[in-house]
Amino acid sequence: xxxxxxxxxxxxxxxxxxxxxxxxxxxxxxxxxxxxxxxxxxxxxxxxxxxxxxxxxxxxxxxxxxxxxxxxxxxxxxxxxxxxxxxxxxxxxxxxxxxxxxxxxxxxxxxxxxxxxxxxxxxxxxxxxxxxxxxxxxxxxxxxxxxxxxxxxxxxxxxxxxxxxxxxxxxxxxxxxxxxxxxxxxxxxxxxxxxxxxxxxxxxxxxxxxxxxxxxxxxxxxxxxxxxxxxxxxxxxxxxxxxxxxxxxxxxxxxxxxxxxxxxxxxxxxxxxxxxxxxxxxxxxxxxxxxxxxxxxxxxxxxxxxxxxxxxxxxxxxxxxxxxxxxxxxxxxxxxxxxxxxxxxxxxxxxxxxxxxxxxxxxxxxxxxxxxxxxxxxxxxxxxxxxxxxxxxxxxxxxxxxxxxxxxxxxxxxxxxxxxxxxxxxxxxxxxxxxxxxxxxxxxxxxxxxxxxxxxxxxxxxxxxxxxxxxxxxxxxxxxxxxxxxxxxxxxxxxxxxxxxxxxxxxxxxxxxxxxxxxxxxxxxxxxxxxxxxxxxxxxxxxxxxxxxxxxxxxxx
Amino acid sequence: xxxxxxxxxxxxxxxxxxxxxxxxxxxxxxxxxxxxxxxxxxxxxxxxxxxxxxxxxxxxxxxxxxxxxxxxxxxxxxxxxxxxxxxxxxxxxxxxxxxxxxxxxxxxxxxxxxxx
Numbered sequence: 001x002x003x004x005x006x007x008x009x010x011x012x013x014x015x016x017x018x019x020x021x022x023x024x025x026x027x028x029x030x031x032x033x034x035x036x037x038x039x040x041x042x043x044x045x046x047x048x049x050x051x052x053x054x055x056x057x058x059x060x061x062x063x064x065x066x067x068x069x070x071x072x073x074x075x076x077x078x079x080x081x082x083x084x085x086x087x088x089x090x091x092x093x094x095x096x097x098x099x100x101x102x103x104x105x106x107x108x109x110x111x112x113x114x115x116x117x118x119x120x121x122x123x124x125x126x127x128x129x130x131x132x133x134x135x136x137x138x139x140x141x142x143x144x145x146x147x148x149x150x151x152x153x154x155x156x157x158x159x160x161x162x163x164x165x166x167x168x169x170x171x172x173x174x175x176x177x178x179x180x181x182x183x184x185x186x187x188x189x190x191x192x193x194x195x196x197x198x199x200x201x202x203x204x205x206x207x208x209x210x211x212x213x214x215x216x217x218x219x220x221x222x223x224x225x226x227x228x229x230x231x232x233x234x235x236x237x238x239x240x241x242x243x244x245x246x247x248x249x250x251x252x253x254x255x256x257x258x259x260x261x262x263x264x265x266x267x268x269x270x271x272x273x274x275x276x277x278x279x280x281x282x283x284x285x286x287x288x289x290x291x292x293x294x295x296x297x298x299x300x301x302x303x304x305x306x307x308x309x310x311x312x313x314x315x316x317x318x319x320x321x322x323x324x325x326x327x328x329x330x331x332x333x334x335x336x337x338x339x340x341x342x343x344x345x346x347x348x349x350x351x352x353x354x355x356x357x358x359x360x361x362x363x364x365x366x367x368x369x370x371x372x373x374x375x376x377x378x379x380x381x382x383x384x385x386x387x388x389x390x391x392x393x394x395x396x397x398x399x400x401x402x403x404x405x406x407x408x409x410x411x412x413x414x415x416x417x418x419x420x421x422x423x424x425x426x427x428x429x430x431x432x433x434x435x436x437x438x439x440x441x442x443x444x445x446x447x448x449x450x451x452x453x454x455x456x457x458x459x460x461x462x463x464x465x466x467x468x469x470x471x472x473x474x475x476x477x478x479x480x481x482x483x484x485x486x487x488x489x490x491x492x493x494x495x496x497x498x499x500x501x502x503x504x505x506x507x508x509x510x511x512x513x514x515x516x517x518x519x520x521x522x523x524x525x526x527x528x529x530x531x532x533x534x535x536x537x538x539x540x541x542x543x544x545x546x547x548x549x550x551x552x553x554x555x556x557x
Numbered sequence: 558x559x560x561x562x563x564x565x566x567x568x569x570x571x572x573x574x575x576x577x578x579x580x581x582x583x584x585x586x587x588x589x590x591x592x593x594x595x596x597x598x599x600x601x602x603x604x605x606x607x608x609x610x611x612x613x614x615x616x617x618x619x620x621x622x623x624x625x626x627x628x629x630x631x632x633x634x635x636x637x638x639x640x641x642x643x644x645x646x647x648x649x650x651x652x653x654x655x656x657x658x659x660x661x662x663x664x665x666x667x668x669x670x671x672x673x
Contacts, residue, residue, distance in 0.1 A: 157650070160646075160650050161650055161651075164615060164647065164650055164651070165615075167614065167615075168614065168615045168616070171581055171582050171614050171615075171616060172582055172616070174582075175581075175582040175583055175616075178583070184586070187586075187589075188582045188585065188616060190619065190623065191582065191585050191589075191616040191617070191618075191619030191620055191622075191623060192582065192614075192615055192616040192619055193619065194618070194619035194620075194622035194623055195614075195615035195616055195617065195618030195619030195620075195621075195622060195651065196615045196618075196619075196651065198618075198622060198651055198652050198653065198655075198656060199622065200622045200623060200625055200626045202623075217623055217626075279622075279651075279652050279653075279655060279656050280652045280655060
């Protein structure tokens, strides 16, 4: 080896040691690459060059010097493969890149470095190429280190963001436990999503007992409402992205929603959540969708729990109310049937769970005159019980006045009409029983016609007028007087009997009642009442009844 | 213990909102109502002073996102200033610096409005 060659080699070695020290001093990728390129420029007297590295197995341009913009724009994102070096070289032919070498780590290709032609326009000599390769090898370790650092940084950031999301989930579950208002829950959910994804476009549409609720950052909520009222949420089962959303719902094209996520509760889609583009312009990832779905689930379960809680509260309130109603009703009804010679009277009243408005009464006007009444107040619960109390008070005071029964009914109707406001009414039937003359005189004000059973035949007691409590009347009720014969039976009942239902939703019917009483007319009033009740019980077979049941049997013996 | 407090002052038609304590899902409604009233009064130049904010959660950040569009549509802005490092970390993690101007001091943020 000549002396010049020797000193040249020495110089080269010194340069390489210097370069190695320098390039390994920092873990910054940009610094490393920059240093590599500049060192090569200095050594080979060129002003052009680039470094491209594989990121996620795709070649990306990391740094260029002296290259035109068209090079950067057209740079191909080649996948990592044996052919990519050839493809890269043919691409670089158009940009007067003279030499391209791969940057290799101990395991694989990290990327490529290319240098432009020398200023002298002379070709790269073999020993220069050798030196270039050595330089690259030295740089490779530093580049690999910097790549790993970058990866670590990105992993760290990923971890931070996962931790942040977890704390968002915790925060919201804690917060939702404390909030009572539905709107507040939806808004808190909104803020959390806006903060996490840096978007300001947001909409939640869900239905709540047929009613659509919309919480959105959009000012035009009504247009969303009209769009979604035309779609069944059931058709949304999986998250939709961008164009898929518009494909499903073309009207949404005017909004820039990026993702639509169905709100699924107990296997049913209850609503949808829409979000605009993320602040970092990236697409929503699978992780993002999972995170959103978890947040939405927490919010929705919380809403659902609140709803159930309120329902339970309402139910409890109603139960208490019913207990009051039951008490009122119990106190209104006669405790026992009066003893009247030659007349058997049996009254039975069974109140349903919900407390209907069945009423009956037995009022002694004087020794030989009694009033027997049955009625059904519309509605249930406390309001019905109170109206019933009114009815009884009016009826008792009217009975004292000794009015003819038509006139008495009219007075009763007029008083009740004045005292009912909310469209309630009463179907009512009553008669005066004159035990001295064995006659009855009745008025039927819209009640199921009681049955008079005589010699195996049935006569309906249906003369009267309109039901009570709706319109004031004048001379509008008529009465009928009937002279009783021995063994005559009068069966008064409410629709709780004829409309009693079994599990198949079949009704007991008037016909069945009529057949039964005709067949058992030989029984005493007590026995007949029991027979009817037994038959109804047998029919419904324990199926819970929604209406009260009242029966008033009178037999002339 | 007052866990979150908001102070308001005005300098040359710029509203400065100073936040104290913890801004999270629980306290977010307070900040929300401040923004709502500013917007109702057509005041769109807003500087948030984070000097005394100890903690912010993503739900707290969401409040800024919810109002920024309306404010910018009215040629205003929300500028953020004087964040503690732990608060800035959250803003940074979620990418806020891409969308908001963040200043070291409240004065710088105010000046940016005034010189514009």
